[in-house]
Amino acid sequence: MNRFGKLSLALSLVLALTGCGLSGGAGRPDPGPAEGTLEVHYIDVGQADSALLLCGGESMLIDGGNVADSDLVVAYLADQGVEELDYVVCTHAHEDHVGGLAGALSQYPAGEVLSPVTEYDSQAFGNFLKYTQEQGLSLTVPEPGDTWTVGTAAVTVLGPVQDYDDTNNTSIVLRVDFGETSFLFTGDMERSAEEDLLESGAWLEADVLKVGHHGSDTSTSYPFLREVDPDYAVISVGENNDYGHPSEDTLSRLRDDDVTVYRTDLQGDVVCTSDGTSLTFTVERNDGIQTNPTEDESQPGTYIGNLNSHVFHRPDCSGLPAEQNQVAFSSREEAVAAGYTPCGRCDP
Incomplete structure (x- = not known):
């Protein structure tokens, strides 16, 4: 049994004895007391995704942007003082999520590498698999209910809850709880998978939502957003991208739910720091700008x-x-x- 399996089994036994289940439908996970801080770095990789979690001297990298972002991600890890990656998560096999992970794995030893699939017909995924195997590791395919910790932050796999032909819908969905604060990562999960996740009874309510599919209208449906009910949302998206992301429909839904929005295209790297009770955001540039104005506000008088x-x-x-x-x-x-x-x- 690998390190991930042992930890998941150990946590499951502890939770079973204490009556605190982490699987879907069992209520909000109780990660226990938060020690120190949890930093969640939403790295600006343009029209792609990458996030770094740091807590208690441990780290987890979720996605790595495109292949061309490898050097950027490696440099960012170095700037944060990362020496090894305890967990590396490829949410799904599309290049804008898996592409830069090969670069990170070529430079940093990893503890566990997770992916929703072990095979995918692309050079980007092939390189990701190659550098995983060069470390003597194999890809772990997690299941809903699997748990582990990064420092004192509790990580729970919520989805995918079914098998899907659409690669976006195979996205690993992760919930991270640190004290009284919580974060949700959904990859590029689209509406049909959102509906299935809602029906599964998973505990989705979270303080911070990494908006699915770069703010595309294919994700972040009204029912899903109402269930998550975040105070903050982060959209990882490229400036002036060819897809029209983020969609005005998605932005409108976020406005309707009174969610404070941060955007990498407008603000660069976005970092959220939790002390277990409160959240603090810092951005690389343009702090305090309108990131989700109404149509009238987008034509300001100033x-x-x-x-x-x-x-x-x-x-x-x-x-x-x-x-x-x-x-x-x-x-x-x-x-x-x-x-x-x-x-x-x-x-x-």
Whole structure:
């Protein structure tokens, strides 16, 4: 039995003795007291996904972006002082999730490597499998109800609850509980798999939702979002991507549920730190901008000028200058009259 199996079995025995089940429908998991902090890093890998969890000296990498993001992910791990990866999770076999994991596995020893499948016909997945095997490891296919810990954070597998032909729906769904705070990772799971997960009775309510499928309208349905009922959502998405992600329909649903949205396309790397009771978010850039404005709010009466370049922007533009280099204008006309030219990116 591998390390993952032993830990899952040990946790299952403890939970059975204490009457605290972690499988779907048994109520919210009780991870016990939180020690220290849990950091959840939503890494900006463009139109792709990658997240790093750090707690108690242990780490878990969930997805690694595209193949081209390998160096970026490896550099990010190094910047965070990571020396080994206790868990590596490929949520599903599409390149924008599995691609960069080969690079991470080529540089960092891993404890367990998890995937919903052990075979997939692509070079990106083949390289992921190659570097897993070079470490003397094999891919573990988890099942709903499997559990393990990262530091004192409890990780529970919620899905997939059925077999699917659509690769997006095979996404491993993970719940992470740390003290009174909780996080949900759904990969690219789409509506049909969301419906099945709801019917399974899994405990879905979470403080932070990593929005499925980069904010596509194929995911984050109203019934699913109501069940999760997050306070915060993070959308991992590429700037000006060809897919129109995130969908306005998805953003509208998040607004209707009064969810605070963070976006990697607008804010770069997003880091959420939990002390077990409260959550703190920090972003790489553009802190405090409108990330999910209504249609009326997207045409604001205030514009932000760059004192150095004399270019003016919408306040939600990803190219805003540093705060000390900003000047505000109450109208477009005022900015033009002051000699400022419109930004080519946000077209104010």
